[in-house]
Amino acid sequence: MAATRRLANTVAVITISHPPVNALSSSVRHALVKEFGEASRDPKVEAIVLNGSGRKFSAGADIREFGTSAIKTVSLEDINSTIEASQKPVVAAIEGIALGGGLELALACHYRVADIQAKVGLPEVLIGILPAAGGTQRLPRLIGVPAALDVIVRGRHIPASEALKLGIVDEVVQGNALDAAIQLARKVIGYPLNKKRLSTVRISSDSNLEDFLDTAVEKAKKQFRGAKAPLACIEAVRASVHLSYHQGLEKERQLFFSLWATGQPQAQQYAFFSEREAGKWTHSSGARWDTEEAKPIRTAAVIGLGTMGRGIVISLSKAKIPVIAIEQDAQQLEVGKKAVNSLLEREAEKLKQQGSVPSSNLGSVHFTLDFGELQDVDLVIEAVYENMELKKEIFRKLSSVCKPDAFLCTNTSGLNVDEIASVTHRPNQVIGTHFFSPANIMRLLEVVRGQQTSLTAIATAMNLGKKLGKVAVLVGNCPLFVGNRMLGPYLEQASYLLEEGYYPEEVDQAMEEFGFAMGPFRMMDLAGLDVGWRSRTEKGLTGAKVPQGTPARQRLGSRYSPLADILCESGRFGQKTGRGWYQYEKPGGRTGKPDPWVKDFLQKYRKTHQIKQQPSNPEQIVERCAFALANEGFRILEDGIASCPEDIDVIYNNGYGWPKYRGGPMYYASSVGLPKVLDTLEKYYKANPDVPSMKPAFLLKKLAALGGPPIKEWRTQVGKPVNKL
Numbered sequence: 202m203a204a205t206r207r208l209a210n211t212v213a214v215i216t217i218s219h220p221p222v223n224a225l226s227s228s229v230r231h232a233l234v235k236e237f238g239e240a241s242r243d244p245k246v247e248a249i250v251l252n253g254s255g256r257k258f259s260a261g262a263d264i265r266e267f268g269t270s271a272i273k274t275v276s277l278e279d280i281n282s283t284i285e286a287s288q289k290p291v292v293a294a295i296e297g298i299a300l301g302g303g304l305e306l307a308l309a310c311h312y313r314v315a316d317i318q319a320k321v322g323l324p325e326v327l328i329g330i331l332p333a334a335g336g337t338q339r340l341p342r343l344i345g346v347p348a349a350l351d352v353i354v355r356g357r358h359i360p361a362s363e364a365l366k367l368g369i370v371d372e373v374v375q376g377n378a379l380d381a382a383i384q385l386a387r388k389v390i391g392y393p394l395n396k397k398r399l400s401t402v403r404i405s406s407d408s409n410l411e412d413f414l415d416t417a418v419e420k421a422k423k424q425f426r427g428a429k430a431p432l433a434c435i436e437a438v439r440a441s442v443h444l445s446y447h448q449g450l451e452k453e454r455q456l457f458f459s460l461w462a463t464g465q466p467q468a469q470q471y472a473f474f475s476e477r478e479a480g481k482w483t484h485s486s487g488a489r490w491d492t493e494e495a496k497p498i499r500t501a502a503v504i505g506l507g508t509m510g511r512g513i514v515i516s517l518s519k520a521k522i523p524v525i526a527i528e529q530d531a532q533q534l535e536v537g538k539k540a541v542n543s544l545l546e547r548e549a550e551k552l553k554q555q556g557s558v559p560s561s562n563l564g565s566v567h568f569t570l571d572f573g574e575l576q577d578v579d580l581v582i583e584a585v586y587e588n589m590e591l592k593k594e595i596f597r598k599l600s601s602v603c604k605p606d607a608f609l610c611t612n613t614s615g616l617n618v619d620e621i622a623s624v625t626h627r628p629n630q631v632i633g634t635h636f637f638s639p640a641n642i643m644r645l646l647e648v649v650r651g652q653q654t655s656l657t658a659i660a661t662a663m664n665l666g667k668k669l670g671k672v673a674v675l676v677g678n679c680p681l682f683v684g685n686r687m688l689g690p691y692l693e694q695a696s697y698l699l700e701e702g703y704y705p706e707e708v709d710q711a712m713e714e715f716g717f718a719m720g721p722f723r724m725m726d727l728a729g730l731d732v733g734w735r736s737r738t739e740k741g742l743t744g745a746k747v748p749q750g751t752p753a754r755q756r757l758g759s760r761y762s763p764l765a766d767i768l769c770e771s772g773r774f775g776q777k778t779g780r781g782w783y784q785y786e787k788p789g790g791r792t793g794k795p796d797p798w799v800k801d802f803l804q805k806y807r808k809t810h811q812i813k814q815q816p817s818n819p820e821q822i823v824e825r826c827a828f829a830l831a832n833e834g835f836r837i838l839e840d841g842i843a844s845c846p847e848d849i850d851v852i853y854n855n856g857y858g859w860p861k862y863r864g865g866p867m868y869y870a871s872s873v874g875l876p877k878v879l880d881t882l883e884k885y886y887k888a889n890p891d892v893p894s895m896k897p898a899f900l901l902k903k904l905a906a907l908g909g910p911p912i913k914e915w916r917t918q919v920g921k922p923v924n925k926l
């Protein structure tokens with residue numbers, strides 16, 4: 202059923218009923234027209250209340266309908282106009298969510314009542330479009346241009362208490378919003394409605410407002426580089442200032458269709474559904490997310506309170522899970538405790554501003570040096586240094602101290618989860634939980650299954666990810682897992698580009714213009730060049746273990762770039778030392794400037810090694826870096842380390858700053874066309890047979906030979922997920 206109507210005395214209650222989120226599909230819109238028309242004509246009805254079933258008002262338009270003919274039947278804005286013009290007062294009872302078209306529907310009502318838990322917003326920008334059922338025209342008329350612009354351009358989900366302050370809703374109730382809405386509807390019967398019809402409000406413009414909008418455009422260009430939707434949102438809001446409501450609506454429509462033509466909405470909507478699909482994991486045994494039960498996690502522990510441990514503690518605490526936090530000595534414990542407490546204070550402040558009580562919304566954190574205190578916890582996350590021997594020592598301890606059914610997780614960036622599990626008495630309870638830095642902010646969680654990891658452990662870790670508000674993606678165990686493994690060939694290409702004549706700022710600029718949050722060299726400076734250097738030294742790729750006589754630019758018969766090693770040997774570790782690929786104002790500084798030292802060093806290096814310079818071509822930079830990423834992605838699929846291309850894209854969109862409006866590296870390869878990707882890689886590999894990472898993957902060749910089928914069909918060409926190692 203799409204919408205139903207019942208009578209509460211003289212108030213008709215129309216309920217949208219389209220589980221799970223009451224998306225306003227074509228059938229819902231038809232039903233709304235019918236029910237609203239009947240209520241309007243019914244002489245017994247004096248007021249109308251609109252709500253949603255399942256304690257959710259509505260998540261907006263049915264995203265699956267975009268690009269189909271269904272979106273064209275019964276426009277939502279026509280329904281909104283009819284509601285707004287109603288002679289009987291209409292009240293929206295907002296429970297749970299009123300997002301996108303859901304809020305636009307509520308804005309057409311004359312009054313809005315929300316429950317305290319509700320969230321409202323216009324998040325269309327996050328899926329590449331703009332509110333296109335009058336939202337960009339009604340909201341500025343209700344709360345003013347600056348506040349509306351912030352809501353629309355950022356696409357935030359706004360808590361009810363803030364929505365009340367902004368004036369988006371008229372009333373917030375602790376209890377039942379429907380009862381409160383019915384009461385309000387009765388109260389306002391016979392009141393004049395003119396001022397409640399937002400389309401009739403006029404916005405007065407002045408030069409300050411124009412300056413404000415111009416500044417917003419410049420800010421959005423910088424902040425959302427390359428994304429078209431935020432700019433379209435600003436243009437639509439600008440129209441609300443200059444044009445009549447109906448002309449503004451027409452502008453909104455035009456902007457919607459011109460955005461659609463860019464291809465960005467399709468990529469972002471693919472990313473939206475891919476995130477949801479990632480939760481629906483499958484296992485080679487045939488087990489799935491809906492066949493396995495997760496164990497509840499009532500208490501947890503985190504070992505190591507460094508960069509990662511701190512963020513993980515905060516994430517757990519925000520999910521109301523009490524945490525025991527452990528360090529190696531009193532001094533480190535004190536440092537960690539200070540850092541965690543300061544982050545917790547910030548969280549508490551945010552909660553207070555939202556009208557929530559911090560003590561009942563944050564799990565407690567207990568600091569200790571005593572592993573003995575871990576005997577009752579349900580789950581432990583280890584986040585000590587990336588060192589196999591140290592991790593094994595910790596897991597031996599955990600195995601003997603923790604209760605037998607406790608889950609033991611490692612936050613390693615890429616070490617062998619099976620080897621870590623092998624020192625415990627319960628390898629089935631051991632699993633990788635690879636968070637991203639800062640762990641309390643970044644949404645990605647790679648959940649790494651080992652050979653012996655139980656299905657319950659997988660279900661529990663995936664469920665924990667959801668509880669922490671993360672996008673959890675299940676991956677197999679191989680060196681560096683998925684995201685970091687793909688970075689290898691990408692960074693390798695970036696380095697080769699420097700050897701061939703480019704400078705760090707040129708490569709970064711090209712990748713940032715492509716849409717990456719940060720180019721490869723800025724990213725390396727931020728993460729610390731020493732991390733990779735230590736790992737290459739351990740592997741014998743640099744340092745004393747390299748056999749005498751090895752050519753500087755070759756290892757194990759393949760091309761090698763020693764540039765990053767040379768920087769590290771000069772003490773240039775990136776931001777932390779104030780020098781890396783860039784120079785910074787001070788050690789720990791954030792603003793990098795091109796460094797003449799690097800320029801000079803690169804020029805000398807090229808001369809020494811007689812490297813032929815390439816003519817400058819930013820397109821080539823993007824192609825080489827992005828195709829190197831995608832090619833490794835195809836190998837990961839072949840190996841069964843990721844079970845589908847969508848999972849890889851979710852990882853890149855949420856953990857590596859890939860521009861969501863390009864869908865992810867696999868979606869990008871698909872949109873460029875697999876035959877073109879293959880051709881480019883083939884040409885490069887033919888000219889550079891000593892760069893094996895650019896040898897086209899077998900799966901890429903297979904899919905290209907099939908003519909490059911749509912990405913949703915690739916799954917059928919991929920083998921069953923298996924653990925490699």
Ligand SMILES: CCCCCCC[C@H](O)CC(=O)SCCNC(=O)CCNC(=O)[C@H](O)C(C)(C)COP(=O)([O-])OP(=O)([O-])OC[C@H]1O[C@@H](n2cnc3c(N)ncnc32)[C@H](O)[C@@H]1OP(=O)([O-])[O-]
Pocket residue numbers: 221222224260261262263264265272277298300301302303305324325328331332333334336454457474477478
């Ligand atoms: C000129 C042309 C006219 C254009 C008119 C434009 C009108 C309007 O301006 C455009 C919009 O409203 S655009 C829309 C603006 N609104 C948004 O962008 C809101 C997008 N949604 C969300 O942010 C989150 O889903 C919620 C916060 C709603 C729930 O979060 P949660 O509790 O973690 O749950 P969950 O796991 O996330 O979802 C559960 C299931 O619901 C599914 N589904 C959800 N929303 C859907 C939708 N709108 N549609 C379809 N499906 C939707 C989701 O896929 C999943 O399905 P599955 O098959 O079970 O996997």
Ligand SMILES: NC(=O)c1ccc[n+]([C@@H]2O[C@H](COP(=O)([O-])OP(=O)(O)OC[C@H]3O[C@@H](n4cnc5c(N)ncnc54)[C@H](O)[C@@H]3O)[C@@H](O)[C@H]2O)c1
Pocket residue numbers: 504505506507508509510527528529533537584585586587588591595612613614615635636637638728
């Ligand atoms: N930093 C990142 O961006 C990042 C991202 C993802 C994963 N990781 C992984 O997370 C792990 C931690 O990395 P980090 O960056 O937080 O390191 P870090 O150096 O910032 O912190 C490690 C912490 O572990 C503590 N520690 C060491 N031995 C201990 C012991 N025996 N008992 C208790 N605590 C001990 C140290 O005192 C230190 O505070 C590593 O495996 C790393 O590869 C790091």
